[in-house]
Amino acid sequence: MRRSVALFCILAAAAVVAAHAQTVPDASGREYSVIVGAEASLYQPDFRGYWFCDSTNTVCQPDASISPYPLFGGGAYLDFRDSRRVQVEAEARWLHENQYNPAQVTSGGINEENFLIGPRVFLAHRWRTTFSAKMLFGAGLMNLGLYPGHCNTTYCVESGHFTAVAFGGGADIRLTKRLYLRAIDAEYQYWPGWGPTALKPLGINAGLGFKVF
Numbered sequence: 001m002r003r004s005v006a007l008f009c010i011l012a013a014a015a016v017v018a019a020h021a022q023t024v025p026d027a028s029g030r031e032y033s034v035i036v037g038a039e040a041s042l043y044q045p046d047f048r049g050y051w052f053c054d055s056t057n058t059v060c061q062p063d064a065s066i067s068p069y070p071l072f073g074g075g076a077y078l079d080f081r082d083s084r085r086v087q088v089e090a091e092a093r094w095l096h097e098n099q100y101n102p103a104q105v106t107s108g109g110i111n112e113e114n115f116l117i118g119p120r121v122f123l124a125h126r127w128r129t130t131f132s133a134k135m136l137f138g139a140g141l142m143n144l145g146l147y148p149g150h151c152n153t154t155y156c157v158e159s160g161h162f163t164a165v166a167f168g169g170g171a172d173i174r175l176t177k178r179l180y181l182r183a184i185d186a187e188y189q190y191w192p193g194w195g196p197t198a199l200k201p202l203g204i205n206a207g208l209g210f211k212v213f
Contacts, residue, residue, distance in 0.1 A: 037209030039076070039182055043070060043095050076091070114138070114139075130172045172209070186203075
C-alpha cells in the first residue's frame with residue numbers, strides 16, 4: 001500500500017507542476033486549473049469469497065457474487081481542468097475496511113484498490129453546483145481472500161491485478177474560491193479479465209477538493 005500511495009503522490013505532483021505553467025490563458029483564451037482532493041468511499045466489491053474448484057481442489061476460479069460486507073475506505077483525486085467542458089481526472093482508492101473473511105484470519109481478508117485516469121465531462125451548472133459524468137481506465141487490485149488449495153497451509157491466499165474500466169458521475173459544489181465539496185460521486189466498475197465472469201464493483205464517494213491553481 002505504501003508504494004501505491006507514493007506512486008499516486010508522485011504522479012499528482014508531476015501533474016500539478018506541469019499545470020502550474022499553464023494557469024494563465026493561452027492563445028485561445030482557455031484557462032487551466034488543478035484541484036486535488038480526498039474522499040471517503042463505500043463499495044460493493046461483487047465478491048464474497050466463493051470459488052469453483054475441481055474435485056482435487058487444485059484448480060479454483062473465483063465466482064462473482066454480491067458480498068454481505070461492503071468495503072469502506074479512503075481515496076484521493078486530481079482534476080486537471082480547463083475552461084471547456086472536458087477535464088482529466090485521476091483517482092486512487094484504498095478499500096480495506098469491513099473486509100469479509102470466511103476463514104476468520106487476518107491475512108485472508110477480501111479488499112480492493114483502484115488506480116484510474118480518464119476524462120470527466122461537465123453536463124450542467126446550477127448555482128454553485130457542477131454536474132458531470134466520467135469514464136476512467138486503469139487497474140484494480142484485489143486480495144481475493146482464502147480458498148481451499150494445496151499450499152503450505154489448509155488455505156491459500158490469492159490476490160491479483162486486473163484491468164478496470166469505470167463509468168460514473170456526480171456533483172461538485174463550490175464552497176469558496178478554492179474549496180469544493182464533492183457531494184456525491186457514483187461509480188460502476190467493470191473488470192473484464194477478473195475470472196470466468198467479469199467483476200462489477202459499484203460504489204459511491206464523497207469528499208473535499210482544494211484548488212491549487
